[in-house]
Amino acid sequence: MSGNTTTKNNLPHNQVFNVSVDVNPQGSSNCFDDDGRLKRTGTVWTASAHIITAVIGSGVLSLAWATAQLGWVAGPVFMLLFSLVTYYTSTLLSACYRSGDPATCKRNYTYMDSVRSNLGGAKVKICGLVQYLNLFGSGIGYTIASSISMMAIKRSNCFHSSQGKNPCKINSNPYMIACGVVQIFFSQIPDFDQLWWLSIVAAVMSFTYSTIGIGLSIAKAAETGKLRGSLTGISIGYVTQTQKIWRRFQALGDIAFAYSYSMILIEIQDTVKSSPSEAKTMNKATLISVAVTTLFYLLCGCMGYAAFGDLCPGNLLTGFGFYNPYWLLDIANAALVIHLVGTYQVYCQPLFAFIEKNAKERFPDCEFITKEIRIPIPGFHPYRLNLFRLIWRTIFESSTIITTVISMLLPFFNDVVGLLGALGFWPLTVYFPVEMYIGQKKIPKWSTKWLCLQILSVACLIITIAAAAGSIAGVVLDLKSYKPFSTTY
Template identity: 60%
Template sequence: MDAHLQVGKNIDDDGREKRTGTLVTASAHIITAVIGSGVLSLAWAIAQLGWVAGPAALMAFSFITYFTSTLLADAYRSPDPVSGKRNYTYMDVVRANLGGNKVQLCGIAQYVNLVGITIGYTITASISMVAVKKSNCFHSEGHAASCKSSSYPYMIIFAGIQIILSQIPNFDKLSWLSMLAAVMSFAYSSIGLGLSIAKVVAGGGGVVRTSLTGVQVGVDVSGQEKVWRTFQAIGDIAFAYAYSTVLVEIQDTLKSYPPENKVMKKASLAGVSTTTVFYVLCGCLGYAAFGNDAPGNFLTGFGFYEPFWLIDFANVCIAIHLIGAYQVFCQPLFSFFEMKCKRRWPNSKFITTEHILNVPFYGEYYINMFRLVWRTTYVILTAVIAMIFPFFNSFLGLIGAGSFYPLTVYFPIEIYIARAKIQRFSVTWVWLKILSWVCLVISLVAAIGSVQGLLTDVKKYKPFEMD
């Protein structure tokens, strides 16, 4: 029987609950996952690389990400991409096509990366919340006021919101949150673009220093700093495209007809092309506005004064977007761990029992005590780690470097070679391997630069000091 024939009103082709995702919801998930806090660091990244290498790196990463996402989309069902057996997670895809130790390697790479991203989003959201408080303080107390503020209370607030949202049972129920987050991402990116254009026009083009090669050795940085910053900038750009981690899980929300792989390819094209346009505009216009002095978070570089309400709104949009993006990235981790525990302890009532709770204006809500305890504990742990290491640029660069090669490049290429039975040393095999090795080198240098940046940040860091 064709896998896409309707088999029941509420039952899918594999006996599970019927999926309701569409091209629009999948595109929203992708945009929510891709246009994240990475967009905020792109002006800084372009400043390190310059007018030539900066935009070229953005375009290269976007092309590679889209190309490998199409390879991964075809692997969602096995062995046939249209009527084969569904693979619900990235690990399932690797298991079905590669097997062996690569399944464990994929799991480590994917879930460590998901943890890192949720920590990074906690840091970024708190920075935006602090920016709102500072902006209002300067507006009411005057520009000379001492408006120092700690990010820790805002990390706690962010974690509290995530504890509540984490009780959403599964990824398929997150479409409304992704839609809202996607709108927020467009809003703050557009505000950043508008402010950048206004600053360039007001500055007359001669106030800031830009160059073809970025920050200048001997003027802005030392030769050693230039190298480290270049490496870290590549990591930041890699982080900006880090959505392959959840690509299979997003595809698993799509309705079984039309074929998921075809819809997912369209969603990837829409998501990646839309975000690339925003990235190039935000990165290049941000660099034009601030020059070689571009800040790590380009929205905070416009100061906290006027128009204070617009900057406030942009930072609120960032916080709301990251609230949704956090869930997009942590839900696959939640599902994986809970599934493992259910298989390990199938007779445990604490793990398996669903209690019915009547919620006003909502109806019946199924609450699971294990889900409540484990997800709450996870959110608290990520918030604590974010408090210990609140370093924006270096942290994003390290996450990007760690996830880009294995999840965006290596596994999709290896899966395609295995599925298509590409012969060793054939032309296709050779150029795919060259692409894979080049991306490995890029990820390694980005990781080295980001680790060096983290070490530098740790030396300067004074815990619990107000910024």
């Protein structure tokens, strides 16, 4: 076709070209972002809500126990150190949301996309493996914590009705199975943006049970009129010197788990508006969230230790007994269960969206993957049923059966929490953000900044190894006195 050929509407070819540029969905407009997607509407506050939902989870309940192992000095110091490291590496990770030439600034929609753009190669597969293991392990931890809380509600009511005469022994397995079934149901929520209501509810619930735990700890400490505990942690005699060392290592893993949310940071950042820049918005949200969670963590850890001393329980809420005030503990445990349902979905939904997006791009003409059936629900928006989403998410959530079985075999809250924190902290919170930032900013090797970043990474790796070793030692010790599928509480 020659350059003078006109179109059907008698417009010169170059004019048609200009029009096509103006309406190109990749350009910015009032309705679309620079990647052709609908304008993102997230703000500092919505991002903060997502982070708080993800961060203030069941891990907060183990912080009193962790403080008891470390003592009045090391406990708060390590919580502050972990908060600073988490905030700093989160700023490095948020800077990797966009990559490539400054003129194009390609968006990375997921953590793995960011690793692929900035590092590539085998590190992408390693990152994916660590993420999936972390998600799988979190399912185990959340299942254990949820079942413990549901059993606590049952036992507190049992004690109340029997006036403490009934030992109220309960098997944990049915409650773990119930948790798995609930997660399969909620996994059918279509999109992350439709999860906002569950995220808000979960955030409110997290503050609810944390506040109750803090309040009960203060009340219990006030009964004795003194603060329990010591500068160096749990006393020799209550545990052996070897056990104290292992427990200190495990406590580091518990604290690391409490601050773990990096694996979904990029996904949260992908929901915020592009002006001001996503990185600036995310850094503010991270600062707010980490500051708020650290305050709650210090209060839970320190007041719990002050209330119980060496006898500090692994799960703070279980340390107040099951009789009085039974109704307040029921509220706290119910809030924890509801929160964990939301937290699990906040972690899973970005993965669901990633798989379904790639499936639609690869098979755009397959109705099984792309077609949505609108099912009317009186009083609500129609539910968009997609057969591919229904089947694959159900299959994925069926892995909850596996996590449930493992949870039945290993119902040790602190050990599992510590191990999860150890396995996920260094690679996802420190190593990949540091390496991607170095690559993106082209920081010269052996420069002062490069050396400082590598020292930070190596130091966190050492802590991770120590925490993993302590948690494994704890599991081995607990298994000596545990009978699978038969232990009751």
